[in-house]
Amino acid sequence: MLLPVKDALDILSGKWKLQIILALTFGKKRFKQIQREIPGLTPKMLSKELKELEVNELASRHVYDTSPVTVEYELTPYGKTLKPLIGELHKWGTKHRKRIIAG
Amino acid sequence: MLLPVKDALDILSGKWKLQIILALTFGKKRFKQIQREIPGLTPKMLSKELKELEVNELASRHVYDTSPVTVEYELTPYGKTLKPLIGELHKWGTKHRKRIIAG
């Protein structure tokens, strides 16, 4: 029971992972483009998170030999299987948020 | 989109929250009892996590005037609404774990 849930949480928790995944659900993006879309995200963190997404086969990296270099990231089909899970998090989170604000 | 998902993740992430919630899904438990069931969990962390669960109305605390004092914790009905979400995390996490191990 515990390990799989932990695995799933590891994918999604942390300060930037979700925002990056979200940015990529709207299509391929370049490095700087992602960074511009997510205020406060430093290249170091973006680089680190993207690597983790790659290792987990949730995102893929494509390099094009242009100048300056073009690097594109996109969610893999597997990465897209996260959507229902994120949907559930959103559903529960929304109810929770209402409850807490209503107090 | 982001905030509710973040709210949900805040509830579940961290090293002990999930294990504590899980322990409580099998019924009321006393402080020391939870601690004994989760190896490595210190009283400091357990205390902290239980307080957070209480604040978020996911668990409730009942004190009985025995000696030594008896304190019982249990999931609230609201806390139990987390089950489907945890189920989804488990489902996705299981597939993910297989995939990564198969490599």
Place this chain on the structure above:
DNA sequence: GGTATTGCTTTCCTTTTGGATACCGGTATA
């Protein structure tokens, strides 16, 4: 009196996470 149990709190310390800043090679543009 000494030891044990319960349900914690307090203090101090280490580890992990994340942020700020600078820098790099390659290329383009002024």
Place this chain on the structure above:
DNA sequence: TATACCGGTATCCAAAAGGAAAGCAATACC
């Protein structure tokens, strides 16, 4: 020549999370 963009790295630091150990009031048991 200077400046800017791209896709990052490297270095140093601060904040947050977590752990280890001790202590405490109340009571009970020996």
